[in-house]
Amino acid sequence: MSAVLALQVDGLSVTHAAADGARTVVSDVSFSLPRGRILGIAGESGCGKTQLLLALLGLSPPGAQVGGSALLSGQQLVGADRRVLRRLRGNRIAMVFQDPMTALNPYLTIGTQLAEVLQVHRGLSKSQALLHSQRMLEAVGIDAPARRLRQHPHELSGGMRQRVLLAMALLCEPDVLLADEPTTALDVTVQAQILDLLLDLRERLGMAVVLVTHDMGVLAQVADDVAVMHAGVLVEQGPVQQLFDAPQSTATQSLLAAARQLSPTAQGLV
Amino acid sequence: MNSAPLPRWSLLLLLTIVVLAVVVPWISPWNYYTPSWDELDLEPTFVNGHWLGTDDLGRDLLVRLMWGCRISLLVAVAASLTSLFIGVLWGATAGYAGGRVDAWLMRTVDVLYAVPFIPFVIVLTVLFGRNIVLLFVAIGAVSWLDTARIVRGQTLALRQREFITAARVGGMSAAQIVRRHVLPNLAGIVAVYLTLTIPTVILVEAFLGYLGLGAQAPLTSLGVMIADGAAQLRSRPRLLICPALLLALLVLCCNRVGDALRDRFDPASGGGA
Numbered sequence: 001m002s003a004v005l006a007l008q009v010d011g012l013s014v015t016h017a018a019a020d021g022a023r024t025v026v027s028d029v030s031f032s033l034p035r036g037r038i039l040g041i042a043g044e045s046g047c048g049k050t051q052l053l054l055a056l057l058g059l060s061p062p063g064a065q066v067g068g069s070a071l072l073s074g075q076q077l078v079g080a081d082r083r084v085l086r087r088l089r090g091n092r093i094a095m096v097f098q099d100p101m102t103a104l105n106p107y108l109t110i111g112t113q114l115a116e117v118l119q120v121h122r123g124l125s126k127s128q129a130l131l132h133s134q135r136m137l138e139a140v141g142i143d144a145p146a147r148r149l150r151q152h153p154h155e156l157s158g159g160m161r162q163r164v165l166l167a168m169a170l171l172c173e174p175d176v177l178l179a180d181e182p183t184t185a186l187d188v189t190v191q192a193q194i195l196d197l198l199l200d201l202r203e204r205l206g207m208a209v210v211l212v213t214h215d216m217g218v219l220a221q222v223a224d225d226v227a228v229m230h231a232g233v234l235v236e237q238g239p240v241q242q243l244f245d246a247p248q249s250t251a252t253q254s255l256l257a258a259a260r261q262l263s264p265t266a267q268g269l270v
Numbered sequence: 271m272n273s274a275p276l277p278r279w280s281l282l283l284l285l286t287i288v289v290l291a292v293v294v295p296w297i298s299p300w301n302y303y304t305p306s307w308d309e310l311d312l313e314p315t316f317v318n319g320h321w322l323g324t325d326d327l328g329r330d331l332l333v334r335l336m337w338g339c340r341i342s343l344l345v346a347v348a349a350s351l352t353s354l355f356i357g358v359l360w361g362a363t364a365g366y367a368g369g370r371v372d373a374w375l376m377r378t379v380d381v382l383y384a385v386p387f388i389p390f391v392i393v394l395t396v397l398f399g400r401n402i403v404l405l406f407v408a409i410g411a412v413s414w415l416d417t418a419r420i421v422r423g424q425t426l427a428l429r430q431r432e433f434i435t436a437a438r439v440g441g442m443s444a445a446q447i448v449r450r451h452v453l454p455n456l457a458g459i460v461a462v463y464l465t466l467t468i469p470t471v472i473l474v475e476a477f478l479g480y481l482g483l484g485a486q487a488p489l490t491s492l493g494v495m496i497a498d499g500a501a502q503l504r505s506r507p508r509l510l511i512c513p514a515l516l517l518a519l520l521v522l523c524c525n526r527v528g529d530a531l532r533d534r535f536d537p538a539s540g541g542g543a
Binding site for chain 1: 368369431432433435436437438439440441442443446450451454455457
């Protein structure tokens with residue numbers, strides 16, 4: 001085991017109580033993620049990707065059983081005290097959501113929403129927090145950040161909102177960034193910009209990223225390693241090149257086939 | 271904010287009534303409680319200054335009408351605010367906490383719904399005597415139940431929204447989320463509900479007044495005046511017509527404004543944030 005692992009997950013499983021007994025949605029998932037690397041998790045809809053992320057954040061729905069272990073820079077996340085988790089969330093581990101249209105509160109200004117993260121975790125005053133937020137907006141490539149802080153979410157375009165969400169997640173410079181389909185709701189050009197931004201920020205801040213998506217094209221662009229998930233189980237994982245060149249499992253093969261079908265001209269995705 | 275304009279005339283009329291209710295008793299040479307044996311039952315006239323005439327005890331009808339209006343509005347606003355305060359806190363807590371807390375809070379509401387209103391008010395008056403504060407308490411205690419249900423429903427819907435999850439991921443506590451993310455999002459529907467509660471409360475107060483459970487004489491309210499006027503419908507119809515007309519106007523204007531606000535905040539009708 002090398003250097004510092006930002007995230008080490010061991011035998012993580014999530015079980016929901018259902019009317020007809022228990023239902024396991026994430027089963028015995030293990031992976032490790034060093035600092036500064038991007039792990040892509042791919043899989044079809046409903047395979048448990050989002051449940052995995054929520055379990056890492058301690059936000060599994062009430063009644064869910066979470067087992068196994070997940071270490072965030074050595075700190076156990078599974079079964080941790082609620083207060084401990086609350087201090088970690090948004091601070092050492094953060095998340096970017098799929099839909100930038102709904103992940104911002106429509107009634108509050110961008111500035112208020114960004115600042116409150118810093119007020120909660122860093123104990124900054126509102127004006128200090130706003131200043132810091134403005135610098136972060138600049139860092140994610142938003143022009144006229146001072147003006148944006150005073151605007152409401154509906155005044156921003158989709159791509160800009162996703163940048164705001166990214167800025168929000170990065171405010172406390174987390175060790176690990178979880179990105180749940182961060183580009184799915186965006187059009188292709190904006191998608192490319194956001195992915196470039198993600199790569200650039202990873203470089204500058206040295207954080208580890210877990211990128212969840214069902215789009216193999218996206219993974220080919222940015223991921224270092226890829227894990228493929230199917231029915232709650234990680235069926236295959238490895239460096240991106242290896243996985244794309246010689247997919248072992250049928251799940252991986254079908255995901256790749258689907259990507260090729262959508263863009264027949266791009267034979268080799270990597 | 272784009273959408274249907276507010277009903278300007280209703281708003282203007284409402285404002286006029288409120289201003290008159292405040293100003294008229296102030297500048298009028300008469301008061302609402304001193305009977306005058308020389309001026310019993312005057313017809314409306316500009317000559318002696320009794321613009322709407324006097325009632326059967328010689329008191330100026332306009333001044334009494336405006337006092338009644340004051341009391342009705344006061345009861346309405348105070349009771350609505352009370353019900354709003356309790357209802358929003360109760361409903362938001364139940365909706366956001368969910369599970370067992372939700373069940374207990376809302377079953378309490380269900381139980382309170384089953385308390386019959388009129389006997390409840392009668393018991394209160396028997397215990398505490400007739401008192402204007404009692405009216406606030408009685409009406410407020412009953413009308414917060416609806417508010418609580420509506421707010422809970424809205425909160426349940428809000429809780430599923432992604433920005434609430436985003437706030438949790440950001441490390442906010444439940445109390446912080448309710449205060450900073452849930453309550454502001456409820457502001458629209460609560461404002462609408464307030465404007466729709468006020469006319470209801472005015473009517474309930476009038477109803478209680480009609481039953482003799484309202485304001486204590488010589489103080490009056492629109493409901494009490496209507497009750498008194500109805501008794502003398504044959505001989506002095508204006509004692510009924512004036513307060514009834516004012517009550518109808520007041521309720522109509524409030525409802526119109528409330529409806530317009532609702533349309534404005536309803537995302538389905540293309541308004542609101």
